[in-house]
Amino acid sequence: MAAIEGFFGIIGDxxxxxxxxxxxxxxxxFITLLTDFxxxxxxxxxxxxxxxxxxxxxxxxxxxxxxxxxxxxGRVGGGNIAGVAVAITLGGPGAVFWMxxxxxVGMATSLVECSLAQLxxxxxxxxxxxxxxxxxxxxxxxxxxxxxxxVYAVCLIAAFGLGFNAFQGxxxxxxxxxxxxxxxxVTGSLLAIVAGFIVFGGIHRIAxxxxxxxxxxxxxxxxxxxxxxxxxLGHLPQxxxxxxxxxFGIESxxxxxxxxxxxxxxxRGLFSNExxxxxxxxxxxxxxxxxxxxxxxxxxLSVFIDTIFICSCTAFIILxxxxxxxxxxxxxxxxxxxxxxxxxxGGWAQYFLSLMITLFAFSSIIYNYYLxxxxxxxxxxxxxxxNVLRIVIIGIxxxxxxxxxxxxxxxxxxxxxxxxxxxxxxxxxxxxxxxLRILRDFRLQLAAGIARPVFDPDNFPDLDVDRTAWSRRx
Numbered sequence: 001m002a003a004i005e006g007f008f009g010i011i012g013d014x015x016x017x018x019x020x021x022x023x024x025x026x027x028x029x030f031i032t033l034l035t036d037f038x039x040x041x042x043x044x045x046x047x048x049x050x051x052x053x054x055x056x057x058x059x060x061x062x063x064x065x066x067x068x069x070x071x072x073x074g075r076v077g078g079g080n081i082a083g084v085a086v087a088i089t090l091g092g093p094g095a096v097f098w099m100x101x102x103x104x105v106g107m108a109t110s111l112v113e114c115s116l117a118q119l120x121x122x123x124x125x126x127x128x129x130x131x132x133x134x135x136x137x138x139x140x141x142x143x144x145x146x147x148x149x150x151v152y153a154v155c156l157i158a159a160f161g162l163g164f165n166a167f168q169g170x171x172x173x174x175x176x177x178x179x180x181x182x183x184x185x186v187t188g189s190l191l192a193i194v195a196g197f198i199v200f201g202g203i204h205r206i207a208x209x210x211x212x213x214x215x216x217x218x219x220x221x222x223x224x225x226x227x228x229x230x231x232x233l234g235h236l237p238q239x240x241x242x243x244x245x246x247x248f249g250i251e252s253x254x255x256x257x258x259x260x261x262x263x264x265x266x267x268r269g270l271f272s273n274e275x276x277x278x279x280x281x282x283x284x285x286x287x288x289x290x291x292x293x294x295x296x297x298x299x300x301l302s303v304f305i306d307t308i309f310i311c312s313c314t315a316f317i318i319l320x321x322x323x324x325x326x327x328x329x330x331x332x333x334x335x336x337x338x339x340x341x342x343x344x345x346g347g348w349a350q351y352f353l354s355l356m357i358t359l360f361a362f363s364s365i366i367y368n369y370y371l372x373x374x375x376x377x378x379x380x381x382x383x384x385x386x387n388v389l390r391i392v393i394i395g396i397x398x399x400x401x402x403x404x405x406x407x408x409x410x411x412x413x414x415x416x417x418x419x420x421x422x423x424x425x426x427x428x429x430x431x432x433x434x435x436l437r438i439l440r441d442f443r444l445q446l447a448a449g450i451a452r453p454v455f456d457p458d459n460f461p462d463l464d465v466d467r468t469a470w471s472r473r474x
Contacts, residue, residue: 008415015418021266024276027425028105031112034432035439039107039300046301062128066207067287068298069214071280074367075273075306076218076360081353082171082334083268084314089336091264092326093239094246096315098265099272103307106275107300112435113428115296116140117281118289119438119455123469128203131285133278133424134378139464140431148423152278153375155420157389160279161372163413165393166400168361168368173401175334179354188401191362196394199369203286206366217359218310224352225313228344232320239319272311273303277417278424282374283367291455293442317341369393434463 032039049064087095113133120139121131134156137149169191173184198209229236244250247265249258274280280299289295314337318324321340334357341349369390376389428435438455445453457467 005411008412011415012418015422016267016414020418020421021270023425024109024270024421025102025105025266027429028102028109028276031428031432032105032108034436035108035112037108038111038297038439039104042111042297042300046297046304049298049301062203062207062286062288064287064289064295064298066211067283067295068302070207070210070286070367070370071283071299071302072218072305073210073214073363074283074371075280075302076214076310076363080272080306080310080360081314081337081357083272084311085318085334085336087264087268088315088318088324091261092246093243093315093319094248094258094261095265095268096243096312096319097247098262099269099307099311099315102266102269103273103275103303103311106270106273106307107303109276109428110273110280110303111293111296111300112432113276113278113281113424114284114299115292115435115438116428116431117285118287118292118295119434119463119465121285121469122466129286129288129469130374130377132282132374133427134375135285136281136431137427138378140434141427148426149378152420152423153378155416155423156279156282156375157372159413159416159420160368161375161389161393162396163410163416165365165368166396166410167413168364169397169400170404171334172358172361174404175354175357179338179350184402184404188398191365191401192394192398195362195365195369195397196390198366199373199390199393203370206370207286209366210363213359213363217356217363218305220352221356222309222313224341224345224349224356225317228317228320228341231344235320236316239316242319243315269307269311273306275303276425276428277421278427279371279420282371291442291445291453292438294453317344320344365397 049068084096084099087099091098116136117131117133120136121129122135122139123129134149134152137145137152141148169188172191173187176182176187177184198205247258247261249261270276280302284295284299287295287298289298318336318340321343323336323340323343338350338353341353372389372393373386376385437460441455441459442453455470457463457465457470
């Protein structure tokens with residue numbers, strides 16, 4: 001076991017240890033420049049997806065908004081509550097600025113990876129769509145790269161389907177036990193039953209669940225943070241000034257100064273919004289849209305919501321309270337967020353936070369399951385294999401919730417996500433010229449006065465796209 005852990009430790013060091021984060025940052029800046037700041041130019045357009053006027057006319061299809069909410073539910077998780085607290089503890093208030101910065105850059109990366117997933121998606125017999133980096137490899141790079149698609153699929157199942165679902169179950173059970181005194185066995189059983197009901201319903205049931213849960217949890221958490229901000233409105237300018245002065249080393253809050261702020265802000269920001277990691281494109285491909293770029297723009301909004309909204313809520317809750325002391329040790333992670341809320345709003349806030357953590361984790365579980373399912377279909381189309389995966393994941397959620405020490409078994413999750421991200425970046429780099437072509441097509445249609453551009457496969461005869469997925473609509 002020690003040898004296995006050491007092997008995965010080496011993989012983690014070679015990816016997250018020193019190479020991957022700079023690659024994600026540099027490549028995000030590179031994409032931003034090549035796309036002419038697409039995340040800025042299409043920013044207003046991102047919010048169109050929230051209107052019912054821009055939904056698919058097919059009642060059986062997954063709409064752009066439903067796909068957005070599933071991906072938001074997956075991106076928004078414990079990292080938005082505990083991860084932000086860790087970033088501030090280790091990197092100081094300045095880490096918040098660098099989380100914002102990497103989100104703005106990551107919006108462009110997310111647009112590209114999700115647009116490619118849409119471009120190469122395939123229509124299933126039941127009318128739904130499947131896509132993602134694995135299928136972008138198969139149909140964008142060719143069958144000779146099938147081995148790379150398999151590597152991607154295996155890493156996706158291991159990291160998200162198995163490892164992260166165990167951690168999510170553990171997070172929910174721990175939070176409920178600490179705040180409400182409900183045993184882990186009860187929480188784990190209920191979580192497994194509800195998750196099983198949804199995952200056995202497929203992507204339609206997952207999308208419908210996300211359409212209800214995600215808006216409630218996001219709006220609820222944001223409103224709670226707004227109450228804290230309003231109660232401390234006079235201190236807000238000082239907090240903002242502290243964030244910026246710490247970010248650029250003008251005022252040091254922790255050991256390591258500006259370097260610690262940059263490192264923690266970038267790391268936690270990337271872990272939270274997942275831009276460039278190759279996970280969200282799997283969900284983005286399920287949407288029924290007129291043009292691949294349309295869903296790419298929508299998924300940029302997902303990154304914005306995750307970091308600029310939700311992570312900022314946690315940051316302001318912590319920095320406006322009296323609990324956080326720069327450089328102090330002993331309180332960090334979710335405890336810091338929880339105690340900050342209690343100090344501002346009273347004891348009831350810890351119960352509300354437990355509810356939010358439960359919803360965040362639950363939405364992540366169903367999102368992680370779908371990633372595993374989608375990856376498995378690249379390896380095998382066997383219905384039996386799919387049902388086995390569903391049962392295994394339900395068991396993993398239960399195990400993670402009831403046996404907190406069991407999560408240590410999934411030490412391979414982060415290294416596998418590192419490999420996943422490396423593969424995804426290679427695919428993006430190789431297919432970036434193709435994405436720039438369809439982005440140009442989208443922009444030309446807008447310039448011609450077409451309010452809702454439509455992708456026409458006939459204009460791209462050299463691309464291996466599923467024509468049944470891109471039939472023209474009025």
